[in-house]
Amino acid sequence: MDCRLREVYYGRASPRLPPSHPNQPTASSGTFETRSGFREYPMVMSIRYILFYKNTARSAEVRSLHAFGDDPYGVKMPMLIAGFVRNEKKDYPKLDALVEDIRVVCNVARRSFDREA
Structure with missing residues (x-):
């Protein structure tokens, strides 16, 4: 499999959280409010086949570096890719190895x- 199809990036995401969402941003969370009133959060994103889960199509998986009070699944989330972290060149033999690699990327x-800058 071509490793160029498995890449990891970092950037910012702006999930459109509903008013009822328990998100509590703090000064140390790395978030800031945009001119449009939405809050941006630092994130990492992988675009790849996740072989551990036997994916047959590439997926874009976003991981926020902010600890939300509740998962923001199902909300629209515009993103800005700010930089490239690395190509993924391996599969993960165990889930623990995948989790550790996610920690390193974060x-x-x-x-x-x-x-x-």
Whole structure:
């Protein structure tokens, strides 16, 4: 499988949360309000086949770096890709390895957001 089809990025997402959502952003969450009144959150995104789950089509999977009070599943979420983290070149033999790799990618993204332009 071509590793160029399995890539990881970082950027910002702006989920359209309903007023009833228990999200409680804090000053340390890395969020900020846009001119349109929506809040942006740092995120990472993979575009790949997730072989561990036997995917047959590529998927775009977004992971917010902000801890929401409740999962924002099912809401529209415009995204801005700010940078490339790396190509994925392997499958994961166990779920623990996949989870650990997600942690590493999130840490790379956090450090990237902390850098000056």
